Amino acid sequence: MASTDGDGRPTSSRLARTARLAALPAAYAGRTALGLGKRIGGHPAEVVAAQVQQRTAEQLFATLGQLKGGAMKVGQAMSAMEAALPEQLVGPYREALVRLQDAAPAMPAPMVHEELTRSLGESWREWFRDFDDRPVAAASVGQVHRATWSDGSPVAVKVQYPGAGDALVADLNVLQRAAPLMQAAMPGLDARQLIAELRDRLVEEVDYVQEADAQTAFADAYRDDPDVCVPEVLAGEDHVLVSRWVDGTPLSRVITDGAPGDRDRAGLLLVRLFCSAPERARRLHGDPHPGNFRLLPDGRLAVLDFGATEALPDGWPARLGPLLAAGRDGDAAALHRIAASARLLRPDEVTAQALMDLLDPYLQPLREPAYRFARAWMQEQTKVSSDPFSAASRTQRRLAIPPRHLLLQRVAVGLVGVLCSLGATVAVDGEVRRWLPGYADATPAART
DSSP states (O other): OOOBOTTSSBOOOHHHHHHHHHHHHHHHHHHHHHHHHHHHTTOOHHHHHHHHHHHHHHHHHHHHHHHOSHHHHHHHHHHHTGGGSOHHHHHHHHHHHHHHHHOOOOOOHHHHHHHHHHHHOTTGGGGEEEEEEEEEEEOSSEEEEEEEETTSOEEEEEEEOTTHHHHHHHHHHHHHTTHHHHHHHOTTSOHHHHHHHHHHHHHHTTOHHHHHHHHHHHHHHTTTOSSEEOOOEEEEETTEEEEEOOOOEEHHHHHHHOOHHHHHHHHHHHHHHHHHHHHHTSEEEOOOOGGGEEEOTTSOEEEOOOSSEEEOTTOSOTTHHHHHHHHHTTOHHHHHHHHHHTTSSOTTTSOHHHHHHHHHHHHGGGGSSSEEOOHHHHHHHHHHHHOTTSHHHHHHHHOOOOGGGHHHHHHHHHHHHHHHHHTOEEOHHHHHHHHSTTTTTOOTTTOO
16 A cells, blocks of 8 residues: 655545545455455464454554554554553554554655755754664654754754645545534534644644744743653754653553553653643643653653643633532532533533533542552443443533633543553642642632
């Protein structure tokens, strides 16, 4: 299957990209038929099933990686949320999905040089003492090279895939066609506004100047921090972003091979970053997938990608702390009242008890001094919420989450997925108390 247009750039044709995505289930069906033939020929059924799933996982990785646009973002989100899937389904796919966080088919060196020339000028090599043409990692819309800066320090050079912006738009145009189906499935959601919000977020990811500004804001906020490391930005131009190099253990490797202490430490610092950034950096880090983080030898969490952030100039929304406190304490009436005042629901369509029943499982981490996140818990919640006939699903469809809150919701869900993959034990309540205004001092009688 060809992966690019004739000049080696990501395919931007909506027809071609849709065909590639549509081919995945067809290919799986074909392999299943082939597997049936093998089983008739005497191969054990479980061996055939494993072979079919492994091959499909490899094709999934190759297809999503080659598309390089919104489809790769979908793959990365899948890898961040693999803890939510049943083990018999996700097992054969886990390795391929985790690989998607750190690697994708490489951009040829001449194309990399073209992008460097376009962004940094004809004399771009003078910026570096040396530059390694071999990529060391892949971002969702670019790839990362190791180089030595003019002052002798090691740097990471992120180079955007040519046509990445067009590829994202093509993927979003395909998604736009699914808006009526999304609307029918979730009547309380304005699907077109959701897609417009998603378009804005993804288009921001191809703006490396904006990403450099966001990374600098985080670097300033966490400078000399004992827990969080944000590499300094040295250059941010068009399609090239240069920042200090950071060594460490990829979070994906902590998930697969990490000791319990490292898992707990990584989980704590992810929660601390999520809770503290709106207060310290006045921004929300919007992409919790494991490929964006490293655990450093000194115990700090390194944050490597800032393509998806949201400015929160006033910090956390004022109602969020009291809302979470009401849920933590099981005060259904206060929870319902605050949610209605924030226009998250229409009080005549969702009862206070139905809202509490929906949110109660997700509030458990706030009710214990330290909470152990587990795949089985995430799988159970996913099973309940995905059942269209369950009470939780009916309540969910009646909520009306404003598009401006979609990134926050997505980040929270993705973060919980990563914590479950880590199997981390984290004092979530303590971090929320420390960073969310209105949470620690909220009492049932005082909430409004």
